[in-house]
Amino acid sequence: MFGFNQTLFWYNDLKDDLMKRIFAIFFLLIFSLNLLAEMPKFNSKVEKELLKHFNLNSINTQEIIELSGGNDLFLKTSNGEKELGIVVLTSAKGRYDMFDYMIIYNQNMEIEFIKILVYRSEYGSEITAKRWLSQFYSRQEDNLKYGSDIQAISGATFSAGSLTNNINRINKILNEYKSD
Known part of the structure; x- marks a missing residue:
């Protein structure tokens, strides 16, 4: 079976892998929220330009x-x-x-x-x-x-x-x- 040192080594690898995955998910979540936050500004800017160009209210x-x-x-x-x-x-x-x-x-x-x-x-x-x-x-x-x-x-x-x-x-x- 596994010795104490092998188990500890396996545990540290698992912990490092888990931390990398958590960091990647966190980074993707923050990046996604940032993109979503910018979308309405872009859409409202486009809508504003269209309304102005066509001289309409909607x-x-x-x-x-x-x-x-x-x-x-x-x-x-x-x-x-x-x-x-x-x-x-x-x-x-x-x-x-x-x-x-x-x-x-x-x-x-x-x-x-x-x-x-x-x-x-x-x-x-x-x-x-x-x-x-x-x-x-x-x-x-x-x-x-x-x-x-x-x-x-x-x-x-x-x-x-x-x-x-x-x-x-x-x-x-x-x-x-x-x-x-």
Whole structure:
């Protein structure tokens, strides 16, 4: 059978393993609670922007499940009786960090509005400027070229190029959805 030293060694291994598991569960719980705490802020920010854009007191959204996935959330918007368009919540990568933004499309699948919701990086924040973002408005093509169709920004090359490429990708998805 086991000697005293072997039993003590086995007990210490078990205790260490149990402590590691408790620490991992505790860490995951704290991390999960932190994510849940941030979600309502993000959703209320989106809702506030939608209400402001459409000049409404309330708005209905419904996920387009067949389009949503990964970092993209596609939502149909309506004011109850009338469909207003589609909102896409997505993110793109700047040079170092991801940034979150939303695109509002009208019923013709043309971009009406873009808002950078969260920009995490110290550099490249010039892409949050309304005037620069307005270059995308009324566009629906999926082959916009950064530097020619979309004005380049000194100091925000990575973020602006990434945003342009991501908008091309979203436009392509919506153009295919519209043609189905």
